[in-house]
Amino acid sequence: MISKTIYKAPGGKMIRITVDHADNKIQNIKITGDFFLYPENTLEEMEKELRNLPITEERILQRLTDIVKRHKITFVGINETSLTRAILIACGITGP
Amino acid sequence: MKIRVIDTKHKNAYLNMGIDEVLMRNCTAPVLRFFAWKPAAISIGYFQGLNEEVDLDKCKEHGVDYVRRITGGGAVFHDAELTYSFVIPEKDCPEDILESYGIICGAIIKGLNKLGIDAKYAPINDIICNGKKISGNAQTRRNKVVLQHGTILLDVDVDKMFSLLKVPNEKIKDKLIATVKERVAGINKTYDEVASALRQGFKEQFNAELVEDTLTEQELEQARQIAKASYSTNEWNHKR
Numbered sequence: 001m002i003s004k005t006i007y008k009a010p011g012g013k014m015i016r017i018t019v020d021h022a023d024n025k026i027q028n029i030k031i032t033g034d035f036f037l038y039p040e041n042t043l044e045e046m047e048k049e050l051r052n053l054p055i056t057e058e059r060i061l062q063r064l065t066d067i068v069k070r071h072k073i074t075f076v077g078i079n080e081t082s083l084t085r086a087i088l089i090a091c092g093i094t095g096p
Numbered sequence: 097m098k099i100r101v102i103d104t105k106h107k108n109a110y111l112n113m114g115i116d117e118v119l120m121r122n123c124t125a126p127v128l129r130f131f132a133w134k135p136a137a138i139s140i141g142y143f144q145g146l147n148e149e150v151d152l153d154k155c156k157e158h159g160v161d162y163v164r165r166i167t168g169g170g171a172v173f174h175d176a177e178l179t180y181s182f183v184i185p186e187k188d189c190p191e192d193i194l195e196s197y198g199i200i201c202g203a204i205i206k207g208l209n210k211l212g213i214d215a216k217y218a219p220i221n222d223i224i225c226n227g228k229k230i231s232g233n234a235q236t237r238r239n240k241v242v243l244q245h246g247t248i249l250l251d252v253d254v255d256k257m258f259s260l261l262k263v264p265n266e267k268i269k270d271k272l273i274a275t276v277k278e279r280v281a282g283i284n285k286t287y288d289e290v291a292s293a294l295r296q297g298f299k300e301q302f303n304a305e306l307v308e309d310t311l312t313e314q315e316l317e318q319a320r321q322i323a324k325a326s327y328s329t330n331e332w333n334h335k336r
Contacts, residue, residue, distance in 0.1 A: 008265050012220075014170075016148060032145040032336050034170035038193065038218070038237060040142050076168075076193055077220055 007086035009035070013077030016043060017090035026053050029087070035075035055091045060084045097188070097304040102311055103291060104278065108181065109137035109163040112179070114323035116245060118315050119183045123241040126184040128298050128306075130291045133174040137161040138260055141169040141234065144334050147262075154260050164333045169221060171261055176251035176282065178290045182203070182298070186215025186240045193235065197221055199301065200244045201233055208248070211290070213283055221246075228281040234255035239287035248290050284285045 002020045009015060012095045013035035020028040027051050037043055046067050053063055064080040067073070104115060112131055119127050136158075140149050140164055149171045150162050158175075183201055190196045201217045208223070208230075209214040215231075219222045223231035223246075233246030254277045263269045282292070299306050313320075326332050 030145070030336070032143055032148060033139050034144060034168070036168035036193075036235070037143065040166070040168065040236065043143060048173065074193060 001093075003060075003090050003092065005086060005090035007082070007089055009078045009082035012079075012082060013034075014052060015078055015083060015086040017086050019087065019090045020039040021055060021091050024055050031083070031086075033078070035078040037069075037078075038076075042067075042073050044080075046073075050087075055093055057084060057086070057088060060087055069076045069089050097126060097302050099126045099128050099298055099302060099306050100309045101128045101130075101295060101306050102309055104311060105130075106132045106134035108135065108212045108323075109133060109139065109161040109174070110323035110327040113139075113163055113165060113327045114319035114321075115311065115315070116181045116243060117322050117326075118319045120238065120241050120243045121318075122315070123185060125182045126182070126188065126302070126304070128295070129181045129183075130190075130287075130294070131179050131181070132177065132287060133153075133161075133179070135159050135161055136173070136175040137163060138171055138173050139163050139165050140171045140193045142236075143168055143336065146334050149262055151260055151262055156282050158260065158281055160260055162333065164335060165234065165245075166238075167236045167243070169232065169234035172232060172247055173257040173260060174247065175253060175256070176249070178248045178250060178287050178294075179245065180248070180294060181243060181245035183241055184241050186242055193237075194219065194312060196242060197233065197235060197244070200235075201231075203298040203301035204231060204233075204246065204248070204294060205297070206300050207290070207294035208283070210293045210296055211283070211285055213285075218273055225281070225283070225300065225325075228279055230283050232283055232335060247262075248294075249280070249282040250285060250287065250290070252280055254280065 004018045015033045018030040061084045205215045221233045235244040
């Protein structure tokens, strides 16, 4: 099932999520928006590494935190928490 | 510090982005560039979805180009404006990204102040005057070089802008247009007036000597090649 959401990070930028999910797992995800992320080419890697992940707040946040650390990512206008929230909203797990 | 200053005037969207990339690739010392867009164009942030943000049919109908930037941030309709780019070796700029935004936007603000404009930095990446946005800015860093480019709005046609951009919810489009009209403004100065004032702003902010220059034939040729191979392609622009 493909679902989408637009979520504005508190005090920050807009995050758009398009997620294909089934059996409470992320199959495929596209993250777009007007945020800043350095280095830029790591977003695609992040999307790949979110595949097959169970859709729970703990697992998503944990994976994002790990990706950020490994790829030395700096966010501006969003962070791991707002991204997690946007993904959960898109999957219908939590309200906006 | 010496800053090389280049005014490339009006160019098309693809060449404009190609020139920025060439200046960034070849950067060994700071360069300040002024430019504008002909035809008018929409640039979208590196992470934005082209089809999510831009009405491509309307762009074609109005002869407006569209291009993906190498910087993050939002979609911008480039029409009546002065655009600048500033490239500087990372060692000459704060490591902290927000701090460096503040310093480079500070140069813009000093320049605008010289035109009697009460400009203020509105983090993350805007400059405002009387509560209205007059400038948007975006920064990237590659191979130890910082590129920040941004726009100074001379005039704004919000209705035209919204005929070209998609909005998340069509039902509230009118309300959104009304809000943007209240929150965004042009500064009602000419391109040359602003370019001249910004020169002074950068000179003061970086305690720099300005060296007036032009693009070399080599740089221009390199930029044309990048524009052709990258910025004008569907592969790049439809990347997300």
